[in-house]
Amino acid sequence: MAASVGAPGERAVLACIAGPPGGWSLDDEMAELEELARGAGAEPAAAVIQRQPKYHSATLFGKGKVEEIAAAVAAEAATVVLCSRNLSPRQQLHLQEAVSCKVIDRTRLILDIFAARARSREGRLQVELAQLLYLLPRLTGLGRDLSRTGGGIGTRGPGETQLETDRRRVRTRIAALRREIAEVAATREVQRGGRRRHGMPLVALVGYTNAGKSTLHRALCGSDVFVADQLFATLDPTTRQMGLPGGRAALLTDTVGFVHDLPHDLVAAFSATLEEIRQADLLLEVVDQSHPRAAEQRDTVDAVLGELGAADLPRIVVWNKADRPHAAGLAPDPWEGAASVPAVRVSALRGDGLDALRTLMAARLPDARQEVAALLPFGSEALVEAVRRQGDLLSLAYEAGGIRISARCAPQLAARLTAAAAVPGAAAPDAGAAPGLGTQPPP
16 A cells, blocks of 8 residues: 655645636645645755746656755655645655655655545445555556566566566555445445435535535534644545434435545545545535635536536535635625525534525425325324424324324335224224325425
8 A cells, every 4th residue: 555645744845836717826726735735744944936838758857846845844844745636646756866855746645644534344445445546657667678477488487576576466456445345335336226215305515625614514414524724624424313394304424525636546445435526315515605615616526427427417606705805706695595596504513504405406406295194093203203303293083993093104104103093903994084095206
């Protein structure tokens, strides 16, 4: 597995290079790189910026900037260089030799943060897979001259090299991890099947990292998810039940935050977790309306959702952190959404706007509940209590022949009411009274 960036407090030189025109500004790139560095436990000691988007094939940075990075490493006694962009294995090796310390690119830095934050077995499996996929092309050794290439003149050698042995072990471990993650995906599918049988809709929180998704999850569900003002504070998905107007309930899932230039291997490794997004009935796109790059962050979220095949799912835009001034450059009232993509302004920290959000979610979520009228035998109080907890109890009356109930509930609970009303020995309703059991779709 790839090694970590370093011990807490390790001094780092940040190296940032301009991207293609129309992308993030260098200042924003550097600000995010600094946040990522601190998230990995490093202490930014110096920064080197190349403002020309001219990429050197051997070292990414130009010769003069490489010398400047090396000088900053020596002056600050730094032990690591953190790059704002991804490096090819060749670029990483040459740059490392030029600056005389280890060099970490953007993907490796994000993976290191994920490795530190993963707590569940599923999260650790997915992080390890992403790390090994990153590591495989970067293994170095004696080269191919000593490898076992087969029979024939000029191909006989001392046998398998250590490099080939390492690669074989890594590939074997990757295959094993993929099998374990497939088992996790199968377990999640069983859980999703259970939710569908109970008629429980699923809402997924999506958005840029540190937009406040976990804070909103805690505010809506009363959950105890970890909350911190840092990138990728939450890695492992958390699903909890929340109440909605009209006696309805839904499940709310907190997912890992997105980031621009999200490593492809990371998306592939986390496919089992991100499947929750594709299966959701509704997405809550949480946006930090106080962030100066909120519009660009939304573009990133749209791009990742498109890669996941979830761009067309029903969505509500949640403009979070309303307790702070909204950033310059946004529309005067960004929380006034279009009819197709409604929006609401909230402060998850203070609780402002949450009632309006719940009302909007109830209006956007499909309602698979059925209306049921039944005459239950006496002794069915536990079933009545289940209706109170899981559905909407419309009316309840105790009659001579039993308990007459009218409710709106999930199909599975409606079937239980049907079965209970049909048990032999249950008193039949009086002649001319309403039918003992009736089921019709909700209005």
